[in-house]
Amino acid sequence: MSMETLRSRKRAATSQAIRRAAVELALQQGYENVTVDMICAASMVSQRTFFNYFGSKEGVYVGAEKAMPTPELIQGFVEGKGSSVFGDLFSMLAQTIVSTEPDLALFQARHQLIHQSPELLKREKARIGEVEETFVRYVMDRFHFQGRTEEQTPDLEDEARMVVSLVSGAMRFAMQKWVAGNFTDTREELVRSASSLIQRITSSEHWP
Amino acid sequence: MSMETLRSRKRAATSQAIRRAAVELALQQGYENVTVDMICAASMVSQRTFFNYFGSKEGVYVGAEKAMPTPELIQGFVEGKGSSVFGDLFSMLAQTIVSTEPDLALFQARHQLIHQSPELLKREKARIGEVEETFVRYVMDRFHFQGRTEEQTPDLEDEARMVVSLVSGAMRFAMQKWVAGNFTDTREELVRSASSLIQRITSSEHWP
DNA sequence: AGTATAAATGCAGTTCCTGTAAATATGCGG
DNA sequence: CCGCATATTTACAGGAACTGCATTTATACT
Structure with a gap:
């Protein structure tokens, strides 16, 4: 075909x-x-x-190839035995982007363009927000797969949403580094540096 | 005047x-x-x-009153001696919203409207994204005030951005509860329930 | 009352975007 | 290669958001 x-x-x-x-x-x-x-x-x-x-x-600027994870990757994440939702989700996304971006030059040009025109940046963020909704679904699926329900935890969806927020932030961080370093880093390096960032943030807190 | x-x-x-x-x-x-x-x-x-x-x-739907914190609140946050950036930032925002929303009925109607029309929700998110940029600045100011610099921590801005992301998520969670409960909760209750949510998320992680 | 200033309006024009029907190009069975 | 089905491109008309500018109308101030 x-x-x-x-x-x-x-x-x-x-x-x-x-x-x-x-x-x-x-x-x-x-x-x-x-x-x-x-x-x-x-x-x-x-x-x-x-x-x-x-x-x-x-659409001609931001709505490029969707670059969504493959069904296999998604299933792997949902049924993932890994103990870290952050790590697993981030890893899946990094994998997806690294492997499905065909034209790095055009990708870089678009990235640059988006970050230098406010209107485009705004729209790009809106698009990202929509994609994040999808990821929230995946995280929920994973929670359910692990036996967690809205019965026990009424705000399970909010929890999922925040997980996605954090990972999305880490992703942005990683993308910056990736583009700045001319796409030389491997996926493992990206995961490591991003997760150490998150860890530093969340562990240095004294809660009210 | x-x-x-x-x-x-x-x-x-x-x-x-x-x-x-x-x-x-x-x-x-x-x-x-x-x-x-x-x-x-x-x-x-x-x-x-x-x-x-x-x-x-x-603009007539989402761009209402900006509801930005007062300079005093901001200064209090930046020079805050509190040990929790999350808690302090969240508290400042909750304070702002609770105290500066005049017409609760209209506020609720808008909230409902936004969450039932995808296009509006998209635009609202974009607007929130812009406001978050401002908060990132405040968090950076606080970091600087505490003596943290980009010298020691090159990705300080990313750290700030993620803090804001988390707080923003918590804020959304709190707003839901607030609106659903007909604006009966106090600011303290909102802070408490939101911070316990964040705590649950970040503490149950096993990092890669 | 009279004048400066702010607010509201009318109108023309630009840009993004959609529906529809006609023209053009490609694929495919004979 | 021919003729038909289907896909792609195009022209045309029009709606809706938005802007600039000149003008009219309403409020403020002395």
Whole structure:
């Protein structure tokens, strides 16, 4: 299935062309000053085609490949015997990103672009927030798998949500390092440095 | 300064009228199906006036009063001798919200509305993300005040960011309880239940 | 009462985005 | 290779959010 048909090749090419044009324009003139029409002109497609591909202006910048974990990874996490939810979740995410990012140059350019235009950063955060919802589900599944229920712990979902928050923060931290170091670190190194950060934070607290 | 002038009273009235109309319409028909023109018709102002007041459609729903801590509270937090960053930050935020929310009914309606329309929830999260940036600054100030520098700890800002993440999660948890319980809990109760939640999470971990 | 200032409005125009139908390109069975 | 089914692209029309600017209307101040 999915053999190398002309149609799919053209589709991929068009998509890439539009994205490249969009990123280049935004890098030059800033996200706000780029209109969809400009992108269309630069990539030689109609406006309607643009929206057919990306659905929205922000879509061409932030809505790239979803980079979601594979079902196997997810199952491994849910039924994970590991004693650390943080560690396991983080590890799964790191694994996913490291292994499924094809075009590191474009990835880096987008990362840079997003972090230099406030409007894009805002939208990226919103997108991340949505993805986090999914992870909350996974953590809940894991809790349930371990026999924990809302009966015993009414605020189990809040607990899951906070776990995801923390891991998400660690992830951001790790991504920064990864991009800054030109993608040289291994997944193990990322996990280690991030988890030592979390550990330092949570263990140095004296609770009220 | 700021005495009870007719102008300011009218301004407040108009603002309230628009907001009420907007929330009511959205509660009836859903956020997506309400247009700015509908809100304007219902509150009898021109579209231009609407944008003069709220700047955007989402503004009338999420961008209410900023509800930021007073300078005194902030200073108290930054120079706080308390041993718990979590506890102190959370306490400051709870204090702020409890004391500066004038119209609980409208507050509750907005809260409900936001959590039942995905688009609004997304935007609310984005707004929260921006506010969190400010809190990261406060936490950094506190760290500096305690003599911690980026020299000793290169990822100090990441640490601050994660602290804010955790507190923000706890805040969401507390707000849920507060709204569900019809605003009966005191600030102390909120702090206590939230901090016990965080404690449970972070102490039950076995780190890799 | 008269004037400075603030607020509200009308209107034109830009941008993002959607529905629909027509044109064009590709795949596929004969 | 031909003709048809299906996918892709496009043009066109229009809705809705939003901005700038000039003008009118309401409030404040002396």
